Amino acid sequence: xxxxxxxxxxxxxxxxxxxxxxxxxxxxxxxxxxxxxxxxxxxxxxxxxxxxxxxxxxxxxxxxxxxxxxxxxxxxxxxxxxxxxxxxxxxxxxxxxxxxxxxxxxxxxxxxxxxxxxxxxxxxxxxxxxxxxxxxxxxxxxxxxxxxxxxxxxxxxxxxxxxxxxxxxxxxxxxxxxxxxxxxxxxxxxxxxxxxxxxxxxxxxxxxxxxxxxxxxxxxxxxxxxxxxxxxxxxxxxxxxxxxxxxxxxxxxxxxxxxxxxxxxxxxxxxxxxxxxxxxxxxxxxxxxxxxxxxxxxxxxxxxxxxxxxxxxxxxxxxxxxxxxxxxx
Amino acid sequence: xxxxxxxxxxxxxxxxxxxxxxxxxxxxxxxxxxxxxxxxxxxxxxxxxxxxxxxxxxxxxxxxxxxxxxxxxxxxxxxxxxxxxxxxxxxxxxxxxxxxxxxxxxxxxxxxxxxxxxxxxxxxxxxxxxxxxxxxxxxxxxxxxxxxxxxxxxxxxxxxxxxxxxxxxxxxxxxxxxxxxxxxxxxxxxxxxxxxxxxxxxxxxxxxxxxxxxxxxxxxxxxxxxxxxxxxxxxxxxxxxxxxxxxxxxxxxxxxxxxxxxxxxxxxxxxxxxxxxxxxxxxxxxxxxxxxxxxxxxxxxxxxxxxxxxxxxxxxxxxxxxxxxxxxxxxxxxxxxxxxxxxxxxxxxxxxxxxxxxxxxxxxxxxxxxxxxxxxxxxxxxxxxxxx
Numbered sequence: 001x002x003x004x005x006x007x008x009x010x011x012x013x014x015x016x017x018x019x020x021x022x023x024x025x026x027x028x029x030x031x032x033x034x035x036x037x038x039x040x041x042x043x044x045x046x047x048x049x050x051x052x053x054x055x056x057x058x059x060x061x062x063x064x065x066x067x068x069x070x071x072x073x074x075x076x077x078x079x080x081x082x083x084x085x086x087x088x089x090x091x092x093x094x095x096x097x098x099x100x101x102x103x104x105x106x107x108x109x110x111x112x113x114x115x116x117x118x119x120x121x122x123x124x125x126x127x128x129x130x131x132x133x134x135x136x137x138x139x140x141x142x143x144x145x146x147x148x149x150x151x152x153x154x155x156x157x158x159x160x161x162x163x164x165x166x167x168x169x170x171x172x173x174x175x176x177x178x179x180x181x182x183x184x185x186x187x188x189x190x191x192x193x194x195x196x197x198x199x200x201x202x203x204x205x206x207x208x209x210x211x212x213x214x215x216x217x218x219x220x221x222x223x224x225x226x227x228x229x230x231x232x233x234x235x236x237x238x239x240x241x242x243x244x245x246x247x248x249x250x251x252x253x254x255x256x257x258x259x260x261x262x263x264x265x266x267x268x269x270x271x272x273x274x275x276x277x278x279x280x281x282x283x284x285x286x287x288x289x290x291x292x293x294x295x296x297x298x299x300x301x302x303x304x305x306x307x308x309x310x311x312x313x314x315x316x317x318x319x320x321x322x323x324x325x326x327x328x329x
Numbered sequence: 330x331x332x333x334x335x336x337x338x339x340x341x342x343x344x345x346x347x348x349x350x351x352x353x354x355x356x357x358x359x360x361x362x363x364x365x366x367x368x369x370x371x372x373x374x375x376x377x378x379x380x381x382x383x384x385x386x387x388x389x390x391x392x393x394x395x396x397x398x399x400x401x402x403x404x405x406x407x408x409x410x411x412x413x414x415x416x417x418x419x420x421x422x423x424x425x426x427x428x429x430x431x432x433x434x435x436x437x438x439x440x441x442x443x444x445x446x447x448x449x450x451x452x453x454x455x456x457x458x459x460x461x462x463x464x465x466x467x468x469x470x471x472x473x474x475x476x477x478x479x480x481x482x483x484x485x486x487x488x489x490x491x492x493x494x495x496x497x498x499x500x501x502x503x504x505x506x507x508x509x510x511x512x513x514x515x516x517x518x519x520x521x522x523x524x525x526x527x528x529x530x531x532x533x534x535x536x537x538x539x540x541x542x543x544x545x546x547x548x549x550x551x552x553x554x555x556x557x558x559x560x561x562x563x564x565x566x567x568x569x570x571x572x573x574x575x576x577x578x579x580x581x582x583x584x585x586x587x588x589x590x591x592x593x594x595x596x597x598x599x600x601x602x603x604x605x606x607x608x609x610x611x612x613x614x615x616x617x618x619x620x621x622x623x624x625x626x627x628x629x630x631x632x633x634x635x636x637x638x639x640x641x642x643x644x645x646x647x648x649x650x651x652x653x654x655x656x657x658x659x660x661x662x663x664x665x666x667x668x669x670x671x672x673x674x675x676x677x678x679x680x681x682x683x684x685x686x687x688x689x690x691x692x693x694x695x696x697x698x699x700x701x702x703x704x705x706x707x708x709x710x711x712x713x714x715x716x717x
Contacts, residue, residue, distance in 0.1 A: 180406045183406075218494075219494055219497055221491075221492060223491055224491075224492065228355065231355070238481065241508075243477055243481055244473075244474040244477045244478055245478070249474070249477070250400075250401055250408075252515075253401065253406075253408065253470070254401065254406060256515060256518075256519045257406055257519060257522050258406075260519045260520070260522070260523050261523070266519065267516050267519070267520075269515075270511070270512040270515040270516050270519070271512055273515070274508040274509060274511060274512050275508075277504075277508055278501075278504060278505055278508050281484070281501075281504060282501055285488070285497050285500070285501055288491070289488055289491040289492075289494075289497040290491070290492065290493075290494050290497055291492050291493070291494070292492070311355070324400070324401060325399075325400070325401060328401075
């Protein structure tokens, strides 16, 4: 029942986003992308409820059914649907339309939550068999998103890949099943939520100031006219890249330790983290460094109302980096 | 003064100053150049005094050690916050305190009226805090925090003249190399935790090799040395402190700290010596083809770092520490002199009536001319590949 409610709310939100987008930006490709991702999320919500009921029924009445269908494969397939490549159209959906609602609507964190709730509803034996598969698939998805983000050149698509990759890493931590990985996933959840919102906010602010000029290739040189926006963007990029003094560092530290407890596939995390950091910082460099041209010379810096909101987010990341235990179980 | 306070000062003072200057900028309060310069000089004077006091305690036979509790305290994992000042760390702490102080005083004039004056000092203090943490950390986890802060400060200082594209590209290249090699550090630390901090026998070999991989990136060892000449795009004082004195030696320091791991897997020493020898040969060869002073200094630094790696690989830790100290001081002086070197050379040239012998001329006769020509072409080609 709750799954149907969540799916209905999500569908209403999607409809609102599609209808509120300016007519010129509402291309068929973008609309299809948004609808596809929303359909996946809705299906995930519904399947989560259905899966819980089915598992309860199966464990109570027909235990032989669960053993007959090869649980690890089913679990892997389900998590793959939630993550990769079902979200491969995420970047298309991110390309047009209002960025902030899109980021709120299409993030992968909820998918990770659904998958972990589904895992916790399984009986312990099945869950123990499924966990390594789901963790491995999630790490594979995160690596794929990081590699795709590295290839992207348009800022919106880079942001989409980065955000999706964080969702996959959160799932890897939640699915791993030990305390360190779960604590790391929760820390990463908070970091990714705040840092990606900061990135999206700054980018949306720049879009409002410059429009399509932001998509030009090469360095745009915005730091000379908008140094504060540059600092906020850099701090958020460093947090997503797991740099110390931000909450990303303790999150990565806990995740690495937890995932390594579960097996050597945890060694993939430093590689993914390095790639994500490089991609996020490269985006910062492309937007803010270089010689400014006419379009980027007179861009206003962060307005007071933007500054306060972004400062609050920055403080959260910094305090979380200095005193992580205050935010973790 | 207690050990805990004395050890916290070298890390805490520059970190606090960096935070204060950054906050002032964010709130639109712009302190004057004199204020920023004096505050930084005073900060590093105090840091030097604290390090001198730690050294005095060490020589009285009482190495300082302080624990500040558990930082992480989540998920059943510990992350002990501990600092120490023993032999190797005191050498590096003293070098950092004195050289950052010298560079801060030098930069007050060198960076005068530069639009990024304020930013330079924020980053210099960030670097100083990171380096102090790196060299006084009591665990590899905490060392990694300092390691990454140094990486972030280096990246931002290489791209200091951000309106030009070459520094931005150089900084991105450097960040890419750093992050690739940091995989070794974080994977190594993760595996170390898996073995409860003390792997034995064959389990130590992969961790030691991962640390060597991390050290190769930070210390510009072949084939990860391409970032060093590119990093010369930053301001000269930052080149002096980062790529002549402190930052490039962090890799060698990591190897010294990881000595027990290498001892547990003796075969890994051969890899350290091989990497060092290859880098020394590469740096010496390619350095001969560099047309400008700063790039030539970068390759000369690479050569010396290769030799330091060889010394560590052969087990001469004290010699390596002495080499690091001497090299850092000499290279800082050379980098700081580089901008005025050409002017002085011209003056000397005219004063001597145009009769200054070219550098290295006595060694030229050791090799036949055709071989010299071939080696020069080969080195030129290597440099081109490294910079492409």
